[in-house]
Amino acid sequence: MRFPAEPFRIKVVEPIKNTTQEERERLIREAGYNIFSIPAETIYIDLLTDSGTSAMSDNQWAGLMLGDESYAGSRNYYHFEQTVREIFGFKNIIPTHQGRVAENLLFSNILKEGDVVPNNIHFDTTRANVEYHKAQAVDCVIDEGLDPENPHLFKGNMDLNKLEAVIKKYGADRIPIIMLTITNNSGGGQPVSMENIRQVSELAHRYGIRFFFDACRFAENCYFIKEREEGYADKSILEIAKEMFGYADGCTMSAKKDGLVNIGGFVAVNDDEWAQRITNMLILIEGFKTYGGLAGRDLEAIARGLKEVLDENYLRFRINQTRYLGEMLADQGIPIVKPIGGHAVYLDARRFLPHIPPEQFPGQAIVVELYKRAGIRAVEIGSLMMAKKDPETGKMIPPSLELVRLAIPRRVYTNMHMQYVAEAITEIYHEREKLKGFEIEYEAEFLRHFTAKLKPVD
Numbered sequence: 001m002r003f004p005a006e007p008f009r010i011k012v013v014e015p016i017k018n019t020t021q022e023e024r025e026r027l028i029r030e031a032g033y034n035i036f037s038i039p040a041e042t043i044y045i046d047l048l049t050d051s052g053t054s055a056m057s058d059n060q061w062a063g064l065m066l067g068d069e070s071y072a073g074s075r076n077y078y079h080f081e082q083t084v085r086e087i088f089g090f091k092n093i094i095p096t097h098q099g100r101v102a103e104n105l106l107f108s109n110i111l112k113e114g115d116v117v118p119n120n121i122h123f124d125t126t127r128a129n130v131e132y133h134k135a136q137a138v139d140c141v142i143d144e145g146l147d148p149e150n151p152h153l154f155k156g157n158m159d160l161n162k163l164e165a166v167i168k169k170y171g172a173d174r175i176p177i178i179m180l181t182i183t184n185n186s187g188g189g190q191p192v193s194m195e196n197i198r199q200v201s202e203l204a205h206r207y208g209i210r211f212f213f214d215a216c217r218f219a220e221n222c223y224f225i226k227e228r229e230e231g232y233a234d235k236s237i238l239e240i241a242k243e244m245f246g247y248a249d250g251c252t253m254s255a256k257k258d259g260l261v262n263i264g265g266f267v268a269v270n271d272d273e274w275a276q277r278i279t280n281m282l283i284l285i286e287g288f289k290t291y292g293g294l295a296g297r298d299l300e301a302i303a304r305g306l307k308e309v310l311d312e313n314y315l316r317f318r319i320n321q322t323r324y325l326g327e328m329l330a331d332q333g334i335p336i337v338k339p340i341g342g343h344a345v346y347l348d349a350r351r352f353l354p355h356i357p358p359e360q361f362p363g364q365a366i367v368v369e370l371y372k373r374a375g376i377r378a379v380e381i382g383s384l385m386m387a388k389k390d391p392e393t394g395k396m397i398p399p400s401l402e403l404v405r406l407a408i409p410r411r412v413y414t415n416m417h418m419q420y421v422a423e424a425i426t427e428i429y430h431e432r433e434k435l436k437g438f439e440i441e442y443e444a445e446f447l448r449h450f451t452a453k454l455k456p457v458d
Contacts, residue, residue, distance in 0.1 A: 004320060007313040008411060011058060017041055024372050032453030033368050033438055035377050044375030045417055046409070050343045051216075052098075052256035052263060053409035057308055060260070060301045067297025076299040077290040083303040087238065087310070088215070088245045090268035092275035094282060095292030095299060099216060099254025099265040100125040104132075105286075106212075106252055106267055109277040110176040111135045118166050119179040119214070120145070120158045121186040124385055126179070126214060128446045138166050145187045146400040148337045148348040153228045154193040155339070156184030156221075158200050172207040181214040182221040182244075186381060188403065189217075189322075189341020191224035194232065194244060201247035210271070213251040218244070219258045220342035223315040237310045250274075257343070260305030260410055264298050314411075318342075322408055324415060328422035334429050337403065347404040347425070349382055353432055358383040358398035360437025360457050366404045366428065369435055374424035381405050385449040 019027075019042050031037035040046065046053065068074040081093045096102045103126055111117070113134040120141040122130065130137040140162040144152035158180060167175060180200055184190045204211040222240040226232045232240055245251065250269035255261050269275050279289050286293035308314065319342055326340035335351035349363035356362035363380035370376045379385075382402035390397055406421065428435075442453040 004313075004317055006411075006414065007311075007317050008057075016044055018044060019375060021372060024375060028368055028371055032441065033364070033456070034449075034452055034454060035367050035371060035379065036450050038371065038377065042375070043371075043377045045413065045421060046377045047344075047406045047421070048377045048379050050257060050407040050409050051254060052261070053412065054256075054260045054262070054305075055409070055411040056260060056262070056301060056305070057411075059308070060304045063300040063304045064297040066300055067295060069296045072288050072290055074290055074296040074299065076296040076303070080299040080303045083306050084266060084268060087241055087306060088251065088268050089242060090245070090248075090250055091270045092268065092272065094267045094269075094275065094278055094289060095294055096265045096267065096282070096286055097263060097293035098256060099214075099252060100129065101286060101293070102252040102254070102265045102267045103129040103214075105278045105281055106177075106250075106269075107133050107135070108281060109274065114174060116166065116170045116175050117177060117179060118158075118163055118175065120156050120181055120184050120192065122179075123181060123185045123214070124447060124449070126181070127386075132446060140166060141184065141187055145184065145190060148188070148335065148346075148351070148401065148403075151338060153191075153339060154196060154224075155190035156182065156187060156192040157196040158192070160196075160199055160203060163200065163203060167203075167207050167209070172209055175207075175209050177210045177212045177249075178204045179212050179214055181216075183217045183224070183342045185217070185343075186386065187401065188337035188346040189220075189344050189405075190337075190339075191221045191228070191342065193229050194225050194240070195229070197244055197247050210249040211247065213245070213248050215245075215251040215253040216257040217343055218253070219309040219315060220319065223312070223319055224342065226312075227319075237312060237315065241310070255302045255305065258306075258309045259302045260309055261298065261301045264294055264302045266292070318410060321415060321418065325406065325408070325418040325422060328419065329425060332422075332426045332429065334425060337401075344405045344407040346381070347378075347406070349380070349402040349404050352404075352429065353435055355433065356435065356437040358387070358402060359396055360439065361454070362437060363402050363404045364438050364454065365435045368438075369428050370404075370424060373428060374420070376421055376424055378404050378406050380449065384452065 111133040115135040127137040142159045144150040145155040255264040326345040335348040337346040353362040363382035386399040438454040
């Protein structure tokens with residue numbers, strides 16, 4: 001079947017509250033038109049993120065009851081370490097309470113002012129953690145990855161010519177690592193091919209540079225490789241993952257994505273010296289190595305989730321539920337990023353609202369309207385989240401893409417929910433000329449989209 005039914009039965013349900021449009025208009029106005037400041041109980045369908053919003057399995061919940069909360073040497077840590085090493089293959093496994101801490105620990109110990117970190121496209125926390133250390137985050141995705149309508153099957157691929165140009169421009173001694181985000185979140189949840197991974201690895205190691213993954217959605221990337229890349233159709237997801245990680249020197253991961261848990265992450269590195277420095281800092285800010293800021297029960301849930309995410313029945317439904325929503329929107333002529341990505345459908349806000357310029361945040365206009373009309377929460381990935389300021393003029397430099405991400409939590413919503421989302425977006429699209437942009441009243445220095453206050457453009 002093209003869109004298989006859910007490969008699970010629902011054992012526990014959580015009621016979701018309906019609010020009136022009048023209530024939602026008041027709430028979003030009081031929140032400074034920032035969807036992050038809206039109480040979750042007023043959301044009907046929450047597509048803000050797929051991070052930490054998954055429904056855990058009965059097996060994972062059972063694992064919580066086996067939590068060993070010893071301060072050091074918890075048995076859950078050893079199960080966690082064994083599982084990560086079996087899948088990822090790296091020598092040193094260091095748990096953290098979430099992915100951005102893994103990024104911070106890594107970059108705090110390897111970056112100095114003036115360094116450069118290339119990536120296909122950095123996501124918001126990765127970019128912020130690089131820039132916080134006064135280093136430069138450089139995006140090197142292929143040109144097809146910046147064209148929402150291009151049908152390229154691996155639009156997350158790194159452009160090798162761009163990458164080598166960055167190495168030659170800045171020098172390998174200023175590039176401690178090259179990163180590759182799988183799947184490429186900021187570019188529409190697009191996968192990276194095994195061929196490209198192999199080529200990036202070869203280029204990095206030719207110049208003596210370490211190669212790392214941002215591995216948040218590694219299983220989804222592996223599924224796309226199995227589905228789309230020649231020579232992998234008969235390989236298991238585990239076999240594909242082992243080959244993929246075998247090309248790298250380490251990774252960071254938020255287990256809140258393909259770990260199928262609500263909290264947790266890790267840094268994995270082969271280099272013993274890097275691991276020792278990261279561990280020393282971990283003890284200072286997170287906790288001892290064998291818990292890394294997590295309870296033993298959470299480590300157990302991650303270990304079990306990392307095994308469950310390799311199940312092809314789960315991944316088939318996961319990818320196809322996202323595809324189902326995307327194709328319903330595309331059938332109505334709504335501009336989306338194609339091919340449809342793994343964890344989310346991305347609206348092309350630039351084509352959706354061509355009358356709103358980037359400096360008035362067209363993506364945010366869609367996000368606000370979607371909440372007001374239907375109680376659906378999405379997130380802008382465009383000029384509000386990703387724009388830079390020209391250091392000389394202070395003017396905004398918009399990103400290449402103006403997107404709205406509809407991130408689908410794992411094992412949470414049914415396909416009927418997806419139909420509701422599609423109908424709401426279609427209704428907005430038919431009246432899109434009425435929407436107006438926004439301007440910023442308050443913004444933080446880093447990651448401004450989390451706390452910004454906005455007001456409608458008059």
